[in-house]
Amino acid sequence: MSKKNKPRDNKNINPEESKYPQIPSQPTDDTTASLLRELVAHLRQKRSELREEWALRIQEAELLTAMNKEEILAEATSVYDNYVEALETGTYAALQAYSRNLSERIIPRGVETHEVVGIVLLLRDVLARSLFSKYRDDFSKLNRILDAYEPAANRIANTVAVGFVQERERVIREQQEAIRELSTPVLQVRERLLILPIIGIIDPKRAQQVTEQLLQAIRRNRAKVVVIDITGVPSMDEKVANNLVQTVDAARLLGASVIVTGLSSEIAQTLVVIGVELSKIVTVGDLQGGIEEAERELGYRVEYVDPSKS
Amino acid sequence: MSKEILENNLDSFNERLPILNDRDIVNIRSKGRKFASDLGFRNQDQTLIATALSEICRNVIEHAGKGEVIIKSVIIGKKIGISFIVKDNGPGIKNLDRALQFGYTTGRGMGVGLSGTKRIMDEFELETKQGVGTTVTMTKWLNEFEY
Amino acid sequence: MRVPILKQGSYLIASVQSSLSDEELIQLSDDLIDKVSDVRSKGVIIDVTVLDVMDSFATRVLRDIAQMIKLKGAPTVVVGIQPEVALAMVSLGLTLGSLKTALDLEEGLSLLKNPLSEDND
Numbered sequence: 001m002s003k004k005n006k007p008r009d010n011k012n013i014n015p016e017e018s019k020y021p022q023i024p025s026q027p028t029d030d031t032t033a034s035l036l037r038e039l040v041a042h043l044r045q046k047r048s049e050l051r052e053e054w055a056l057r058i059q060e061a062e063l064l065t066a067m068n069k070e071e072i073l074a075e076a077t078s079v080y081d082n083y084v085e086a087l088e089t090g091t092y093a094a095l096q097a098y099s100r101n102l103s104e105r106i107i108p109r110g111v112e113t114h115e116v117v118g119i120v121l122l123l124r125d126v127l128a129r130s131l132f133s134k135y136r137d138d139f140s141k142l143n144r145i146l147d148a149y150e151p152a153a154n155r156i157a158n159t160v161a162v163g164f165v166q167e168r169e170r171v172i173r174e175q176q177e178a179i180r181e182l183s184t185p186v187l188q189v190r191e192r193l194l195i196l197p198i199i200g201i202i203d204p205k206r207a208q209q210v211t212e213q214l215l216q217a218i219r220r221n222r223a224k225v226v227v228i229d230i231t232g233v234p235s236m237d238e239k240v241a242n243n244l245v246q247t248v249d250a251a252r253l254l255g256a257s258v259i260v261t262g263l264s265s266e267i268a269q270t271l272v273v274i275g276v277e278l279s280k281i282v283t284v285g286d287l288q289g290g291i292e293e294a295e296r297e298l299g300y301r302v303e304y305v306d307p308s309k310s
Numbered sequence: 311m312s313k314e315i316l317e318n319n320l321d322s323f324n325e326r327l328p329i330l331n332d333r334d335i336v337n338i339r340s341k342g343r344k345f346a347s348d349l350g351f352r353n354q355d356q357t358l359i360a361t362a363l364s365e366i367c368r369n370v371i372e373h374a375g376k377g378e379v380i381i382k383s384v385i386i387g388k389k390i391g392i393s394f395i396v397k398d399n400g401p402g403i404k405n406l407d408r409a410l411q412f413g414y415t416t417g418r419g420m421g422v423g424l425s426g427t428k429r430i431m432d433e434f435e436l437e438t439k440q441g442v443g444t445t446v447t448m449t450k451w452l453n454e455f456e457y
Numbered sequence: 458m459r460v461p462i463l464k465q466g467s468y469l470i471a472s473v474q475s476s477l478s479d480e481e482l483i484q485l486s487d488d489l490i491d492k493v494s495d496v497r498s499k500g501v502i503i504d505v506t507v508l509d510v511m512d513s514f515a516t517r518v519l520r521d522i523a524q525m526i527k528l529k530g531a532p533t534v535v536v537g538i539q540p541e542v543a544l545a546m547v548s549l550g551l552t553l554g555s556l557k558t559a560l561d562l563e564e565g566l567s568l569l570k571n572p573l574s575e576d577n578d
Contacts, residue, residue, distance in 0.1 A: 165390065166349075166350050166390075169350055169390070169452060170350060173350075173352075211544060212354055212540070212541075212544065215540035215541075215543060215544060216540050218540070218560075219539075219540055219560065222560055222561075222564075224560075224564075246544070246547040246548065249547040249552060250540070250543040250544045250546070250547045251543075252558060253538045253542075253543035253546060253547070253553065253558050254538055254540060254543050254558065254560060255536065255538075255558045255559035255560040255564055255565075255568075256560070332478045332479035332480055333478045333480075335478070335479070336476045336477070336478050339510055340476065340509075343509070353541055354541045354544060354545075356541075357509060357510065357539075357541040357542060357544075357545045358544075358545050358548060360509065360510045361510050361511070361512050361545045361546075361549060362549075364510055364512040364514075365512050365513060365549070368479075368512065368513075368514055423513055425550070426513070426548070426549035426550040426551070427549070429548065429549070429550070430545070430548045430549055
């Protein structure tokens with residue numbers, strides 16, 4: 001382990017991180033810096049012992065139950081090394097990247113936030129105990145070491161926990177988006193004409209999602225006319241009705257006009273109650289009529305051709 | 311326990327920026343957008359946030375001449391979000407109810423500034439005292455998460 | 458940065474290149490109105506594709522520009538509003554009134570050339 005005792009300065013210094021307290025690299029407090037160096041040396045020297053103790057404590061506390069012994073020890077080793085490095089350099093970019101990566105791997109296995117926070121707190125505890133036993137005869141030094149250690153350890157715990165939470169958020173969001181996309185298809189029936197059939201109850205969240213998808217589709221397909229068919233929507237609350245009006249307005253801002261079809265009298269009433277002038281929205285009785293209207297707007301002419309004469 | 315840790319330690323960003331002229335508005339809203347993006351907000355929400363920030367900072371320039379904004383990340387309970395505190399030492403708002411009405415304007419916008427901003431942010435608080443100044447605190451949440 | 462205004466046939470095209478401060482927006486307004494008179498333009502296109510925010514001030518200035526240019530006998534089309542920006546505008550309660558919009562420059566030009574087919578808004 002002796003070669004690991006060599007301080008590795010200026011490694012992973014990320015300018016983005018400069019707003020964080022860079023404990024070892026701040027020359028203003030030489031004592032803190034040297035205390036941290038001493039601390040880091042101690043943690044390197046006791047590496048195998050401490051990380052094994054930590055892995056054991058994780059199992060005792062029944063954390064990371066989705067993982068087996070070997071996996072826990074392997075992750076514990078990586079987290080330990082990243083942890084010590086963050087203490088040494090005062091920069092958290094590498095740790096942040098590692099904790100995202102770790103989260104990415106363990107989230108699908110059902111690891112919960114409290115487990116991740118729990119293991120980081122356990123490591124903090126294991127390390128603190130080791131410091132207690134090393135400096136138990138020099139109480140004032142122990143205090144100074146702990147003073148140097150605490151803020152960095154808090155910051156590390158925070159970095160790991162936030163990394164996990166953000167990654168989890170991202171995964172959940174992606175899944176939600178995938179589900180919503182499946183439930184509202186935007187169809188292109190003709191060049192520059194989109195149809196959006198909406199079926200079922202729409203809550204404000206889904207309404208928002210549908211709107212965003214439609215606007216993106218307008219741009220992607222260079223649509224000029226959109227038919228939104230709400231025949232399959234039994235009712236709407238005010239919030240969703242407002243969203244429908246906003247969708248029409250936003251589509252216009254992009255340069256596309258909107259035709260709403262299948263408006264039930266109940267929904268029409270909701271629109272009137274919230275003060276929407278129905279004359280401002282082009283409505284056509286049913287989807288078929290809406291498509292014909294859209295085609296007229298696009299310059300198509302619908303003509304009956306008797307098949308027996310062609 | 312995790313909640314406390316996050317609350318006590320989450321200051322992944324916290325920046326104070328002066329609002330002195332209309333150029334600053336452009337810089338502040340692009341900074342607000344960047345922070346929101348770092349935190350994981352989707353593009354649509356980033357745009358809403360930048361727009362809200364633009365409205366409120368413009369009010370500062372128009373009515374108080376100058377002020378400042380603090381941009382920070384927040385965690386409360388199960389929610390993680392981005393918060394803006396926009397402060398000025400201007401004349402304050404005489405008739406707050408009227409200022410918050412849709413369509414009311416004393417300035418160069420379209421009278422949707424305060425009411426519209428309130429609508430697009432999740433939390434919106436306005437404190438004003440005549441002769442002392444105005445502080446707007448507004449927050450947009452990412453989806454709630456479970457511990 | 459000043460927004461460049463190009464003349465294409467009898468049309469003027471102002472294509473915004475970066476986020477604009479209030480002052481730059483007003484400058485654009487002044488420039489456009491001067492130029493419309495100078496060249497007797499038949500129509501104006503303002504391309505806002507690069508704008509990632511359109512707040513109430515920007516919206517108001519665009520509406521005012523269109524109105525003043527209309528007084529000089531020419532229509533204005535705003536092109537390239539991004540989907541996110543459009544949604545943020547309507548969420549905030551902003552509308553462009555009777556100001557015309559189109560998807561992009563090409564659409565804007567065809568709208569100016571065939572105004573009849575689009576006169577229903």
